[in-house]
Amino acid sequence: MTESNHAPTVDLAIIGGGAAGVLTAIHALCQARPGLQLALIEPDLPLARGVAYATGHEGHLLNVPAGKMSGFADVPDDFLDYLCQLQAYPELDRDALARHYVSRRHYAAYLQLRLRQAQQGSAAQLQLVNDSVSALQPEGDGLRLVLGDGSALRAGAVSVAVGNTLRPLPARGAQLLSRAQRVEAWDYPAVQAIDPGVDVCIVGSGLSMADSVVSLLANGHRGVMHVISRHALLPLPHAEGGAADFDPQPLLAMNLRQRLRGLRQHARQAQAQGLPWQAVMDRIRPLGQALWQSLSAADQRRFLRHVVRYWDVHRHRIAPSVHAQLQALRERGQLQLHRGRIDAVSADGDHVRLTGDGRRGSRLHLQVQCVVNATGVETRGQAMRNPLLQQLLASGLARPGPHGIGLDTAPDGQLLDADGTPHPRIQVIGSLRIGSLWESLAIPELRVQAAQAAQWMLAQAGLP
Ligand SMILES: Cc1cc2nc3c(=O)[nH]c(=O)nc-3n(C[C@H](O)[C@H](O)[C@H](O)COP(=O)(O)OP(=O)(O)OC[C@H]3O[C@@H](n4cnc5c(N)ncnc54)[C@H](O)[C@@H]3O)c2cc1C
Known part of the structure; x- marks a missing residue:
């Protein structure tokens, strides 16, 4: 890190070292030119654990089969390769392991290894800062990051990957x-x-x-x-059998009521062909963001009021x-x-x-x-007990996302300020984007966002 105005300066900073932040760091390290300085700021080490992968309990399983959990969209078997190399499940052959729901603890170790490998192969320098960021302030052509211990850091572009906040117990006393x-x-x-x-x-x-x-x-x-x-x-529960074979595109033109009717019909047809209803959900899974974004605002509200609980148990299996x-x-x-x-x-x-x-x-x-x-993830931006998010909202650097969920972002993930103007130096990834994208929580979305965020930060800071 270099010093400027007494605050150490880096080219890029990633706030949050959970799965999303670590994946972003890996992409930045792989694409960076020699000498690039990257900071990854995380208060709760070891890296890559966040909430989901911090558990060491053998019985806490991924809710996605191992074969679909690669951290890299362009290397779809990467997590599977890692598990095979580790010989973590010697009793299973590769095909069976691809369909297996493995312990979540493996996932943090996998990402940590891939980060170390990216560091070894990179001409850039990664600085790990063991602290939290409590405020972001525009300063010159970059940003000042105020850390929990009161010190500061300057960065040319920032990715906010602060992840999931627990909803407090909703009861007096x-x-x-x-x-x-x-x-x-x-x-x-x-x-x-x-x-x-x-x-x-x-x-x-x-x-x-x-x-x-x-x-x-x-x-x-x-x-x-x-x-x-x-x-x-x-x-x-999940069921084996893969995705049903129907064209999901017409669903995008339907209103909420028609879609629900259409999905029930597809489920009946699937069952008539001997497939479980889960095969229909698997078919529409890649369209999760498009399905949300093509609903009218009124239908999105109806969905949140009347449908979301039923959706969640079918989708988050x-x-x-x-x-x-x-x-x-x-x-x-x-x-x-x-x-x-x-x-x-x-x-x-x-x-x-x-x-x-x-x-x-x-x-x-x-x-x-x-x-x-066990009330789960807090989605309301205003209610998240994270000093950084409160500061971003209070200062007008950010505004709540659609329906008050998370923070509002442009289609490429740039943070939108109180007036809806994209910030040229701040990018958001992960669950804070649920209001805009709906599907923005799980690895299949995070791995894509992480690659895009790294590329965007390098470009914004003039460092492609
Ligand atoms: C219990 C559980 C199980 C899950 N299982 C799966 C699964 O099997 N498959 C799947 O695809 N997805 C799963 N998910 C979804 C999961 O959210 C993602 O896979 C992933 O863990 C999210 O990573 P993230 O980095 O966005 O957030 P997080 O994992 O929450 O990490 C965010 C990090 O940011 C840090 N941070 C927060 N505030 C600040 C700050 N102000 N300054 C600096 N750092 C900060 C936190 O300490 C944390 O380490 C699960 C989620 C949960 C909650």
């Missing part, structure tokens, strides 16, 4: 519970430390709930696992083995699913009382010893 009584689902060691004999209530019934249940089960949990969510919908564990627990009554909305929690000695609205206007009362917050 949550802050007053002890650490043993209130556990975050993404705090994997804390979930594993829950006493197997206690009754728990998991708030939220999506993928984070499934992770928590897997951890509890592996720990020999004996207590009841209450699961509560507004629609009481559990994630559905889990490994069949995880689904089987959930089913077995339900069948023996240890996992009890409740439809409702918790509005208050309170401690009563060792117990936690939860109250809320239940089915058909009834009140819901539960008493457990521990509450697990």
Whole structure:
């Protein structure tokens, strides 16, 4: 790093060292000219873990088969090659491994290795900064990055890859519970430390709930696992068989109601041909962004109000083995699913009382010893508890994305300011773009965005 106005200066900076930030760094290192200085800023090391890949639990699986998890769109078998070389699953041949749902912990190690390899083969220099960025300020023809420790860094162009923020437990009194009584689902060691004999209530019934249940089960949990969510919908399983064979393009011209009708019809046709309904979702998966962007704003609102929960369980599916564990627990009554909305929690000695609205206007009362917050990813830009995002919104450098989701971005990912003007030096990737793109969370989208972000930053900073 060089010094300018007392702040060290780099050519490019990537804020966030989760999967998206690391993939962006790899692309920048591979494309950079000699001498380029790149900073990767991440408070929570080791790199590439973020929320999803920080778990070391063998039973926390990728929700996509290994053969589809390459970090690089132009090397589709890269993750598979990595696993084969590692001999991580010697009992599976290559084809079986491609279809297998492997432990998520492998993914961070894979990205870390690819980053090291990119560093070794690059003429550029990567500086790892172990801190968070709390503010971004335009300065001359670049940006000043204020770090958590109060120091600063100057960069010619910046990629914001700060990823997922947990939604807080939506109940009065949550802050007053002890650490043993209130556990975050993404705090994997804390979930594993829950006493197997206690009754728990998991708030939220999506993928984070499934992770928590897997951890509890592996720990020999004996207590009841209450699961509560507004629609009481559990994630559905993947099925083998590949994508159905129909032309999905006509869906893009339909309104929301017609699309839902069309999809149900395709599912019936698939089933008549002996294919599972999942084959229809697999067929439309590559069109996820186009399907969202071709809906009118009114239909997008309708989707968010009435359809999204049903969409999520069909789209964000889990490994069949995880689904089987959930089913077995339900069948023996240890996992009890409740439809409702918790509005208050309170401690009563060792117990936690939860109250809320239940089915058909009834009140819901539960008493457990521990509450697990598995409400998932916070998508509302204004509500994200990340000082950098709050500063960007408060300063007018950013504005909330469509429907208040994430931040607003131009089609190429440039950050839009309060007036809708693209910032020439700031690029956003990942879940902050969900409002604009809808599909902007999983590796198939992130790997494309990361390659584009690296190229864009190099061009903006005049360093192609
Ligand atoms: C539990 C879970 C399981 C998932 N499983 C899969 C899967 O199997 N397959 C799949 O394709 N996708 C999966 N996903 C989607 C997942 O979000 C992406 O695959 C990927 O992890 C997202 O990477 P990211 O870098 O965008 O965000 P994150 O992984 O959240 O990383 C963001 C990073 O930015 C850092 N950061 C935040 N704020 C700042 C700041 N102000 N300054 C500096 N750094 C900051 C954070 O510390 C973090 O390390 C899963 C998601 C979750 C939550």
